[in-house]
Amino acid sequence: IFADFTPHIEPIALDEAFLDVTGSRNLFGDGTAIGHLIRNRIADELELPCSVGVATSKFIAKLASKRAKPIVTDGGVRPGPGVLEIAPGAELDFLHPLPIQALWGVGPVTFSKLDRIGVRHVGDLVALGRDALEVAVGRSAGRHLFDLANGIDTRPVESARDVKSISHEETFTHDIVDRDSMRVEVVRLADAVATRLRRHGSAARTIHLKVRFANFENITRSITPGSPVSSAPALVRALDEILEAIDPSTGVRLVGVGVSGFVEPVEQLSLLDLMDEDGRRSTADTDRDWSPASSAVDRIRDRFGRDAINPASVLRERGSAPGSRPWGPNSPDESEGSAGV
Incomplete structure (x- = not known):
């Protein structure tokens, strides 16, 4: 459906995407009109609800799509607007x-720091000023939050045909402080990344792990197995060594898993992949072993929905769908798909 309106589509989850419709306005009307057309098509053809945010940047469009959703109240569910446009020049009136x-990036620890100095709304943060904000939460976090609070987000929509990497990352409501919990999140994210990778018709040569600690320090590590992989267990197997070297005890705020170096998926045996040094089956062996199961998982999700089957460790730990919160924690009213236009 999205492709009928624009070729510039950037998926950010299995049911969510950014669309650049700049070149489609002469055919279909402005962003709001296109949003209603997309929403109506999804309702008519898929019988699914959808919310659309229209704005000049991805960040504002994402927030607008959340505001367009139905609202859960004590008295029941109140319908949302469905499509919400934040007009050019009105971004700060909406944000503040x-x-x-x-x-994005304000978790419990950062919220506590800002709340202590009287910063409770986005407008308060802007009034505080960049310098004072950097003192309160650190230079990197301060710059990031100050730009977002002023509606500054210059990231373009990266259409799928131009994508050279696939990744999912998740910001947590509470910091993770143990390796087992962090590995569960890696399993969840790897499952979402591998699903998109296979839909892309590719395997990946390089696997990346991103970790943001509670102090907003970021680290990124990469590994290149002997053969390209496309299954979630193989991604996790490759990242296990990296995970063992990371100490989460100081608090992990965000974890991300990504892949790059796309190639055609082929069944091949590398002499380097016969057995790892520790005697365990290699990443390539794991990928080959899981290839039939991964295809079966894709078919099940295509027929019954993404929540029909998930990794057991993820279900035991938390139970929500993999990759469903790439922009931060779910809120109670986030029960339907959305698109940023």
């Missing part, structure tokens, strides 16, 4: 009344 938790 929002609670600071609306900004």
Whole structure:
């Protein structure tokens, strides 16, 4: 459906994407009109609800799509607008009344620091000023939050045909402090990445792990197995060595898993992949072993939905769908798909 309106589509989850419709306005109307057309098509053809945010940047469009959703109240569910446009020049009027938790990167620790100095809304953060904000939460986090609070987000929509990498990352409501919990999140994210990778018709040569600690320090590690892989267990197997070298005890705020170096998936045996040094089956062996199961998982999800089958460790730990929160924790009203236009 999205492709009928624009070729510039950037998936960010299995049911969510950014669309650049700049070149489609002469055919279909402005962003709001296109949003209604997309929403109606999804309702008519798929019988699914959908919310659409229209704005000049991905960050504002994402927030607008959340505001367009139905709202859960004590008295029941109140319908949302379905499509919400934040017109050019109105971004700050929309942003500044929002609670600071609306900004990506404001978790419990950062919220506590800002709350202590009276910063509770996005507008308060702007009034505080960049310098004072950097003192309060650190230079990197301060710059990031100050830009978002001023509606600054210059990232373009990266259409799937131009994508050279696939990744999912997740910011947690509470910091992770043990390796087992971090590995569960890696399993969840690897499952989402591998699903998109196979839909892309590719295998990946390089696997990446991103970790952001509670102090906003970021580390990124990469590994290149002997053969390209496309299954979630193989991604996790490759990242296990990296995970063992990371100490999460100081608090992990965000984890991300990504892949790059796309090639055609082929069944091949590398002499380097016969057995790892520790005697365990290699990443390539794991990928080959899981190839039939991965295809079966894809068919099940295509027929019954993405939540029909998930990794057992993820279900035991938390139970929500893999990759469903790449922009931060789910809120109670996030029960339907959305598109940023």
